[in-house]
Amino acid sequence: MLRPVIRVSAATAALISSPGKRPRNLPICTTAYLLLGSHCSGGCRFCSASARETAGHTRLSRITWPVVDLPVANIISSINNCSEFKRICVQMTIDSLQDYLDLVEQITRLSSISISLSVNPGNRETASGLLKLQHVEYLSLALDAATKQVFEQVKSGSWDQHIRLLHSLAEEFPGRIRTHLIMGLGETEKELVGRMLDLKERNIAWGLFAFFPLKSTPMEHVPQPDQARWRLIQVLQHGILYNLLKNGSISFDSDGKVLNYHKSLAINKAINSGTPFLTTGCPGCNRPYYNERPGHTPYNFHRLPDQEEIESIIEQLNGG
Numbered sequence: 678m679l680r681p682v683i684r685v686s687a688a689t690a691a692l693i694s695s696p697g698k699r700p701r702n703l704p705i706c707t708t709a710y711l712l713l714g715s716h717c718s719g720g721c722r723f724c725s726a727s728a729r730e731t732a733g734h735t736r737l738s739r740i741t742w743p744v745v746d747l748p749v750a751n752i753i754s755s756i757n758n759c760s761e762f763k764r765i766c767v768q769m770t771i772d773s774l775q776d777y778l779d780l781v782e783q784i785t786r787l788s789s790i791s792i793s794l795s796v797n798p799g800n801r802e803t804a805s806g807l808l809k810l811q812h813v814e815y816l817s818l819a820l821d822a823a824t825k826q827v828f829e830q831v832k833s834g835s836w837d838q839h840i841r842l843l844h845s846l847a848e849e850f851p852g853r854i855r856t857h858l859i860m861g862l863g864e865t866e867k868e869l870v871g872r873m874l875d876l877k878e879r880n881i882a883w884g885l886f887a888f889f890p891l892k893s894t895p896m897e898h899v900p901q902p903d904q905a906r907w908r909l910i911q912v913l914q915h916g917i918l919y920n921l922l923k924n925g926s927i928s929f930d931s932d933g934k935v936l937n938y939h940k941s942l943a944i945n946k947a948i949n950s951g952t953p954f955l956t957t958g959c960p961g962c963n964r965p966y967y968n969e970r971p972g973h974t975p976y977n978f979h980r981l982p983d984q985e986e987i988e989s990i991i992e993q994l995n996g997g
């Protein structure tokens with residue numbers, strides 16, 4: 678029988694291929710990312726795993742995902758032996774849901790590390806089966822787009838089905854359902870903030886990423902979000918996540934751009950600590966360099982920014 682194609686993110690590959698010898702300059706990588714599938718016919722206009730484009734099938738955002746041609750047991754044993762990993766995240770393109778279920782089931786038997794699943798389970802029965810497995814903590818059903826209109830412009834499939842499933846799973850499995858959002862796909866800031874407020878109210882946590890234009894994709898010429906606006910959204914995200922900002926405490930102009938928000942002591946304290954600028958998502962998910970090339974100021978920091986970095990973030994926030 679053919680072995681399913683398993684890829685791991687570049688940093689995960691570097692860590693598991695050199696046991697006991699951490700490659701120099703490799704960023705701290707606290708989650709091992711696995712990706713099942715050889716191709717994707719999802720057709721997302723921003724993604725190079727989509728079969729619609731020609732950039733190849735080995736990238737998600739700007740990260741390469743080399744194939745690991747080893748039995749699952751060997752891959753998981755290498756992950757278990759690397760103390761840096763606090764979480765395993767199993768993602769899939771849309772090859773075969775059955776292969777995905779088999780892989781996740783196998784991983785739960787081979788490792789006691791907490792597991793997150795990034796998958797569209799299609800229905801509540803499959804989600805329920807996955808969430809019953811030992812060590813599986815969270816299931817993320819990616820919206821990516823903040824609104825139905827943007828979803829229909831950049832993704833395939835039905836927004837209505839997607840959001841209905843997300844909402845009903847969140848009611849049935851409180852605190853265990855998550856999603857992903859991408860800033861810069863064509864939404865306004867008001868729409869993005871509105872989606873975050875709605876998710877918070879429904880007890881759905883999210884990971885927020887910045888759009889990255891990938892060569893040879895239909896969106897290769899769309900610019901990345903302006904980093905100063907991104908910082909502002911990160912601050913608002915933090916405020917929403919930690920109940921420091923409520924609906925009505927943020928104002929917008931007629932184009933849907935954030936005009937102002939209630940700058941409480943708690944928000945200022947958070948900004949000075951650097952925490953709003955960390956990667957969001959499941960605990961331990963830090964996705965180094967997912968949104969930017971190494972050497973560039975990160976959109977999402979995979980570790981706390983240092984004092985100098987915090988000062989320059991504050992300058993960005995102040996429009997300096």
Ligand code: SF4
Nearest residue numbers: 766817884958959962
């Ligand atoms: S937030 Fe991170 S760990 Fe959680 S599902 Fe998304 S990519 Fe995986």
